[in-house]
Amino acid sequence: MDSVDPDFEGRVLVVANRVPISIKTTQEGEFEYSMSSGGLVSGLKGLAKAIDFKWFGWPGIDVHRNDKDKVRRHLQDNFNAVPIFLSETLAEMHYNGFSNSILWPLLHRMPDQAGSDERWSKAYQEVNEIFADNIVPYVEDNDMIWVHDYHLLLLPGILRERLSKKKNLKIGFFLHTPFPTEDYFTILPFREQICRSLLLCDVVGFHTNQYAKDFLESARIVLKGVSKSPSDLHWNRRKVIVHGFPLGIEADEWKQKLETDAVKQELANLREEFDDQKIILGVDRLDYIKGIPQKLRAYDRFLTDHPEWVGKVVMIQLAIPTREDVDAYRRLREEVELLVGRINGKHATFKHTPIHYLHRSVKPEQLCALYAVSDVCIISSIRDGLNLVSYEYAACQEERKGVLMMSTYAGAIKTLPPSSVILLNPWDAPRFAERINQALNMGIEERAKRHKEMMHVVDTWTSVKWGKAFLQTMMKMEIPKD
Ligand code: ADP
Numbered sequence: 001m002d003s004v005d006p007d008f009e010g011r012v013l014v015v016a017n018r019v020p021i022s023i024k025t026t027q028e029g030e031f032e033y034s035m036s037s038g039g040l041v042s043g044l045k046g047l048a049k050a051i052d053f054k055w056f057g058w059p060g061i062d063v064h065r066n067d068k069d070k071v072r073r074h075l076q077d078n079f080n081a082v083p084i085f086l087s088e089t090l091a092e093m094h095y096n097g098f099s100n101s102i103l104w105p106l107l108h109r110m111p112d113q114a115g116s117d118e119r120w121s122k123a124y125q126e127v128n129e130i131f132a133d134n135i136v137p138y139v140e141d142n143d144m145i146w147v148h149d150y151h152l153l154l155l156p157g158i159l160r161e162r163l164s165k166k167k168n169l170k171i172g173f174f175l176h177t178p179f180p181t182e183d184y185f186t187i188l189p190f191r192e193q194i195c196r197s198l199l200l201c202d203v204v205g206f207h208t209n210q211y212a213k214d215f216l217e218s219a220r221i222v223l224k225g226v227s228k229s230p231s232d233l234h235w236n237r238r239k240v241i242v243h244g245f246p247l248g249i250e251a252d253e254w255k256q257k258l259e260t261d262a263v264k265q266e267l268a269n270l271r272e273e274f275d276d277q278k279i280i281l282g283v284d285r286l287d288y289i290k291g292i293p294q295k296l297r298a299y300d301r302f303l304t305d306h307p308e309w310v311g312k313v314v315m316i317q318l319a320i321p322t323r324e325d326v327d328a329y330r331r332l333r334e335e336v337e338l339l340v341g342r343i344n345g346k347h348a349t350f351k352h353t354p355i356h357y358l359h360r361s362v363k364p365e366q367l368c369a370l371y372a373v374s375d376v377c378i379i380s381s382i383r384d385g386l387n388l389v390s391y392e393y394a395a396c397q398e399e400r401k402g403v404l405m406m407s408t409y410a411g412a413i414k415t416l417p418p419s420s421v422i423l424l425n426p427w428d429a430p431r432f433a434e435r436i437n438q439a440l441n442m443g444i445e446e447r448a449k450r451h452k453e454m455m456h457v458v459d460t461w462t463s464v465k466w467g468k469a470f471l472q473t474m475m476k477m478e479i480p481k482d
C-alpha cells in the first residue's frame with residue numbers, strides 16, 4: 001500500500017452514504033451481497049487498492065438486531081468497512097426523501113422533479129447526527145476524515161464541533177454531483193447550515209472548478225463574512241481550500257480485464273449476435289439527469305432521417321435500476337419504456353430490432369465487453385457531476401477506437417479535450433441525430449487521433465491520483481496547481 005505522504009502519521013477515515021457493497025434479503029431470508037454501483041463507489045474502490053482507509057457507510061438495508069454482528073464482520077473482513085445501521089423509516093426519509101427527492105433535483109437544477117415532506121428535513125439532520133455518533137469513537141489525533149456526497153452535507157460541521165479537542169484533525173468533503181448556481185441553491189431548506197458545515201472543513205472538493213466557484217458564490221449570499229478571494233479563504237478563523245478535483249478511473253484495470261477469458265467469451269458472444277451491425281452503446285443509471293429520453297428521441301430522428309442505416313445499426317441501452325422507490329424515477333422508467341416500444345415499433349423489421357433495452361445491472365465482464373464491442377458510446381446527460389462511463393468506454397477502446405459522443409452538460413466535458421469527442425446538445429434532437437450520423441461514418445484515422453487525445457487524460461487522471469491529490473491538499477493545506 002502507498003501512503004498518502006511519507007510525513008503523514010495519522011489514519012484516513014472515509015465516510016459515504018454507501019459502503020461498497022449493498023445488502024438485500026432473499027425470499028428465504030438470507031443476505032445477498034452485491035457491489036454497489038455508481039461513480040462514488042467506483043472511485044473509492046479504485047483508491048482503496050492504493051491507500052489504506054476505513055470506510056463508514058449505510059449498508060442499504062434495515063438489519064435485524066441479531067444479524068448486525070454478522071454484517072459488521074463481513075464488511076470489516078472484506079472491505080475494511082464499518083456499517084452504520086439505520087431503521088427502515090429513517091433511511092427511507094433520509095435517502096429517498098431529503099437526499100434524492102430534494103437535494104438531488106436541486107443540485108442538478110431540476111426543481112420540477114423535487115417532492116416535499118416536512119419529516120424529510122428532520123430525518124436528514126438525524127441521520128447526519130447518527131453518522132457522527134458512530135464515527136466519533138473511532139477518531140484519534142492526526143486523523144484525516146474525508147466525507148463524501150450530498151447525503152452527508154451537515155456531517156463535517158457536526159464532527160468539527162464534537163471533535164474540537166482532537167489535535168491536528170483534518171476534515172475534508174467531496175461532492176460527487178454538480179453544485180448549482182445560487183438561484184437554485186438558495187431554494188434549499190437549511191442552506192446556511194450546509195454552507196457553514198462545509199466551510200468548517202479544511203478542504204472542500206468538487207469535480208470542476210466551476211462547481212467550486214458556484215459553491216462560493218452561494219456561500220457568500222447565505223452567510224456573512226465569506227471572503228471574495230478563493231485563494232485566501234477563511235471561515236471561523238480557519239483556512240479553507242475550495243477547489244476542483246476531477247475524479248478518474250483505473251484505466252489499466254479495464255485494459256487488463258479485457259484480456260481475461262470471461263471478457264473474451266462475452267465479446268465473442270456479442271460479435272456473433274450483432275454480426276455486420278454497428279453498435280451504439282448507452283450505459284446509465286435510470287436517472288432523469290442522464291438524458292435517456294433525449295437520446296432515444298435523437299436516435300429515432302436519426303433513423304427517420306437516415307433510413308439507409310436501418311438494419312445496419314443497433315442501440316444497446318443499459319438502464320441500471322436506481323432509486324426505484326422515488327416517484328420521479330418511476331415516471332422516468334415509464335417514459336423510457338414507452339419510447340423504446342414506440343421507436344422499436346416504428347423502425348423494426350422481422351430480422352432487426354433497433355433498440356436493445358436492458359433494465360438491469362450487468363456483470364463487470366459483460367460491461368467491459370459491451371464497452372469494447374461498441375462503435376459509438378453516447379453520453380447525453382442533461383446535468384451530470386462528471387460521468388465515469390465516458391472514461392471507461394475510452395479505456396476499453398484501444399482496438400476499435402470507437403467514438404465518444406458527449407453532452408455539453410456533463411462535468412467530463414471540462415476534463416476531456418473537446419476535440420476528442422463529438423459534442424452534443426441533448427435538447428436539440430435534429431442536430432443530435434446528425435452527430436450520430438457523423439460518429440457512425442467517421443474513418444479510422446480520425447477515430448484513432450481522437451482516441452489518443454482522450455486517453456492522454458484517462459490514463460493520467462486516475463482515481464488514485466484524485467484521492468491522493470485531495471488527501472495531500474488536506475495534509476499540506478496548499479492550493480493545488482490546476
Ligand atoms: P453515476 O455516478 O451518476 O452513476 P458515473 O458514470 O460517474 O455515473 O458512474 C457510473 C459507474 O457505475 C461506473 O463506474 C460504472 O462502471 C459503474 N457501474 C455500471 N454498472 C454497474 C454495475 N452493474 N455494477 C457496479 N457498477 C456499475
Ligand code: F6P
Nearest residue numbers: 018037038039040041149176177
Ligand atoms: O454521482 C452521484 C451519486 O450519488 C454517487 O454518489 C453514486 O455513485 C451514484 O450517484 C449512485 O447513487 P446511489 O448511491 O443512490 O445508488
